[in-house]
Amino acid sequence: MTNTKLAPTLHDRAYKRLKSALRTSAFPPGHKVTIRGCAEALGMSATPIRAAINRLVAEGALEMPSSRTVRVPIPTIARLNEITRLRLLTEPLAVAEATPHCDEETLAQLERHQIEMAASAARADYKTYLALNEAFHFTLYEASDMPVLCRLIETLWQQIGPYLYLLEPSMRGIEFHADALRAIRSGDPEAAAAAIKSDIERAADHLARMLAKQHDANGGSQ
Numbered sequence: 001m002t003n004t005k006l007a008p009t010l011h012d013r014a015y016k017r018l019k020s021a022l023r024t025s026a027f028p029p030g031h032k033v034t035i036r037g038c039a040e041a042l043g044m045s046a047t048p049i050r051a052a053i054n055r056l057v058a059e060g061a062l063e064m065p066s067s068r069t070v071r072v073p074i075p076t077i078a079r080l081n082e083i084t085r086l087r088l089l090t091e092p093l094a095v096a097e098a099t100p101h102c103d104e105e106t107l108a109q110l111e112r113h114q115i116e117m118a119a120s121a122a123r124a125d126y127k128t129y130l131a132l133n134e135a136f137h138f139t140l141y142e143a144s145d146m147p148v149l150c151r152l153i154e155t156l157w158q159q160i161g162p163y164l165y166l167l168e169p170s171m172r173g174i175e176f177h178a179d180a181l182r183a184i185r186s187g188d189p190e191a192a193a194a195a196i197k198s199d200i201e202r203a204a205d206h207l208a209r210m211l212a213k214q215h216d217a218n219g220g221s222q
Contacts, residue, residue: 010044014052017042022061022072023157025130025165031072033062061158072162077211083160084204090153091141091200092193095180098143099189106143110136110181117174130164136177140196163207176202 008016018038021027038049053070056062063073073079102110113136120128134157141150176199183191 010048011051014038014042014044014048015055018049018052018056019061019154019158022056022159023154023161024134025161026127027072027162028165029072029075029162031162033070033072056158059155059158061155073159075163075166075207075211077208079159080163080204080207080211083156083163084200087153087156087160087200087204088197090149090156091137092197094141094144094146094149094153095196096189096193097146097149098140099184099187099192101143101145102140102184106139107181107185109139110177113139114174114177114181117177121174130161133164133174134161137196140180164203166207166210167203 018033027033033053035046035049035053038044038053039046042049053062057064057070060073062070064070113132117129117132117136120126120132137157138150138154141153144150176195179195179198180192183189183195
């Protein structure tokens with residue numbers, strides 16, 4: 001019996017492209033997502049784009065505040081806190097599981113992401129920086145060989161990605177990535193997991209303080 005892998009459909013490709021845009025912070029919070037705009041950007045017809053948008057709405061990555069509007073969710077402190085708690089349960093676990101499976105090829109790829117992130121930060125190209133940050137994390141998580149866990153993390157990143165767009169350049173540090181790499185090379189899964197935990201916590205703390213200031217500036221309404 002021949003094991004053939006089905007080619008992705010247009011619907012799958014549209015969904016994957018839009019999902020990647022959310023994960024890599026290509027869309028800021030509150031960004032209005034239109035079928036026409038996405039179709040033009042991706043060079044696809046409206047039908048697969050519509051299906052992909054509906055799927056992302058069902059997953060909570062996009063929201064429909066009215067019957068005619070689809071947008072990236074507006075950040076709230078409560079939403080950020082919930083996503084962060086779930087990230088802290090899943091992502092350090094993936095790193096700990098990945099540590100013994102990271103071969104030299106994987107480590108070399110992670111280090112290339114690090115170098116390219118530093119270069120993009122130096123030239124203030126934060127769009128590229130955030131895309132490389134996502135690539136670093138998922139290269140590491142996928143090394144865990146735990147596909148169900150990775151899908152859970154992917155769903156969370158579809159929702160946290162737009163928040164990372166708001167981070168100030170000074171808060172987009174990569175020192176925790178370097179700590180994780182050192183721990184992986186020394187075969188220490190607990191230290192590697194702790195480094196990624198610190199990475200998540202630092203960004204979340206900064207975003208929470210920033211959202212709290214916005215909340216106060218708006219007279220206590222979100």
